[in-house]
Amino acid sequence: MNKSIKISCLSLILLPIIMFSACKKDWLNAKPDKALVVPTTVSDYQALLDNAIGSPGMNQNEPSLSMVGDGDYHIADADYTRLRYAPEKSAYIWAPTADFYNGQGSSEWISAYARILQSNVVLDGIATVKTDVGSLTAYNNVKGSALFYRSFDFYNLSQIYCKAYDATSATTDFGLPLRVSSNVNLTVSRSSLQQTYDLITHDLLQAAPLLPAKPLYPTRPSKPAVFGLLARVYLAQGNYSKALTYADSSLHLQSALMDYNQLNPNDYIPIAQFNKEVIFHSQLSTYASFDTYSLIVDSTLYKSYDANDLRVSIFFLNVNGNMTYWGNYTGAPYAFFGGLATDEMYLIRSEAYARTGNTTAAINDLNTLLSTRWKTGTYVNKTAASADAALALIIAERRKELCFRNLRWPDLRRLNKDPRFQVTLIRNVSGKTYSLAPNSPLYVLPLDPIEVQAGLQQNPR
Template sequence: MKIFNRIIIIILYITTSLFSACKKDWLNAKPDKALVVPKTIADYQALLDNTKGFANPMNIDLASLSMVGDGDYYITDATYNSLGSGGEQSAYLWAPNDNFYAGQGSNDWISSYGRILTTNVVLDGLGTIKPDQSNQAAYELAKGSALFFRTYDFYSLSQQLCKVYNASTAKSDLGLPLRLSSNVNLSVARSTLQETYGQMINDLIQAAALLPVTATYPTRPSKPAAFGLLARVYLSQENYAKALLYADSCLQINNALLDYNELSVTSPFPLSYFNKEVIFHTQLGGYLSFNPPNLIVDPGLYQSFEPNDLRQPIFFKTQAGIITIKTSYIGSAFQPFGGIATDEMYLIRAECYAREGQVNKALTDLNSLLKKRYKTGTFTGLTAADENEALAIILKERRKELCFRNLRWTDLRRLNRDSRFQVTLTRTINGKTYTLAPNSPRYVLPLDPIETTRGGLQQNER
């Protein structure tokens, strides 16, 4: 595929850049630095530690075109008409496939499969190394990290490019092309959705066994991060028993919560980078409509916060006369947080408890979280008559707590399968109204057109 040929050049650029900076003696032994390739465990770890580098950084530009269409915000006609990124206008209005990317490649596809190629370079390279006692821990960290990073991208892409998981059709529904080798000459067709999820789950279970309990930096994967991603994967499958198991496993290691009373609601950046709730740090893609004041918060979302709920003044601000996003778990509103945090795990565990009929445990988790979000002394613990009422309360709080993390699209997809929670999205641009109905095929975005026209991959029907 042509995109992968471009990506492999970028990988070589990363390799040369990293090693020219930190492996000078080793490089000096090579007659041609452009031909340098990683060979040691430390070399492969260096590729994975490329958090913000020029080419294919591992912790930014997560696939997030789906958030453009999730209904938590809207934009003006002027902003819409100025959008230049391929696919952003189309995603905002849930457009059909025809010219969806406006003649451009998919940014999400290119950045995600670039990272996937990096992880495959690492995994293939590590496969040629036999670790000993002196480097076993470093080997396991690199291998577990590569498996985790690859799965993170597979998961993010699957929520955009594949149908919502349905156990009765997953063996025939189209999944992702599962690139598991750094050999770009291999032709890889789309897997089934069952195979896609199976690959993700198997890799994450393996990663969890290899990764340390505590990461040196939040940009590196860890055991609780692998558990947290497993909880997400199982939640999107509606496998609530397994989602509960792994959310609980994650929280058994790290259950820290920020007390929003200790934050400054008047600060322009009240939430700090790498705060104690962050289990794994990554950032969403840099779409123009995400940036304040282009992003106008959905009034229904904004008004759902009660007067003593500190999340409203911490998450949002008024700028240029409109209500927009103020901050996220990266310390600013630009390229919002797309990682894993403890608040999400509390909400997953609470939802799963409610679905199992364990109402008291569900509300204990929810109230533990909300107590840290309301002004001191103003929060009264929520109660519910039964599991259905508890579930409705938890899902409402889930949308509020996790807004602008690119999680709502997945929630809409799975919850639309339940008539109790179906949502119809509507937007008006340039005098025309557009609607996304529950369970619409347009909840599945089209593949990168280069991959379908030149690479032979089967396109999604929308």
């Protein structure tokens, strides 16, 4: 199927955007109907976690409101005016707290804590199940998977609703409400940011020995997924030696890269779902501004690719004279990938090598990745005279390789602490200019006012 047919089919296949604008219930205190399901066996609990796209959907609707404001795209004024979900409109212009929700609920917060509750139900329940040698592997997979899923959501929420990690203030900065029990009657306040990160890493380290090196399905967690998430977490903390260790551990188990020369940019779906780079499959929440007809890729980003870089034709598509994004690893152009993949692990390991002074290894990893992205015979290996020079190349490639995976926002938050990489985001809407300065408190989105009314401290913005 060629690209002209891609566009004509789009209106028929776009999924509805699920908005929780009418939701007024405090999710953290919501009680599930226990009559709906009474799991009692290992297979029952596995089935709860295998609910990939249902409700709560363990592999979909990952928090992505931050991607609305990360500056890698913009939309026309008319499209902005047509946006109906107040938090999306607010995230687009980095609105202040008072105007952010406009009476509409936080769908992402609700979805994430629904999955966390599901994980807690599994963890509490599986602890009561008797096991033997024959069922131990299945038992371990359930427990390790639940720990991973909970960690994945806590990490993703922390990148949106908590400050960027700073070791000097992490013990006093606000973290998340850390629900680790299925007992919804327990009152849970906000933890510190350090406690949030500590729980994430603790759970992941517990999960690693329980999970297989290769999962039965890409929607299930695995050892390389645990190591990959640990690498991402430690990168956010600026702990580059541990980020290196876990990116390396992940790549030792799964390191395959696609050769983009083998992809056909004229195919309806140039990049296959569950391709060999996918370590853990998950999809981001969908917003109206992500629509192919609305999303216009930032011109600076688009122009940063070389003419021989195949990502230009694989990632982007001309729609009515504007470049939109088409490079998802989900098997669908309108469903953005939010999982873990080997290309990200190469970039984390490369950056960690550079940060720890190993210039040669850093550049080798970068060249390994980029050589699979350029037209055969055109790529010339990059070189760097110093670790700092290598780091600059790597940071530039992170934006180009990992765009539209909701990784740009966490990168901006951590990199803005370094004057060399600071970026001021600017958007113009209906003649008015909005800007987001480096290290602005607006890099932390506000909590839903309903949660604040229930007793959670609001983020200072």
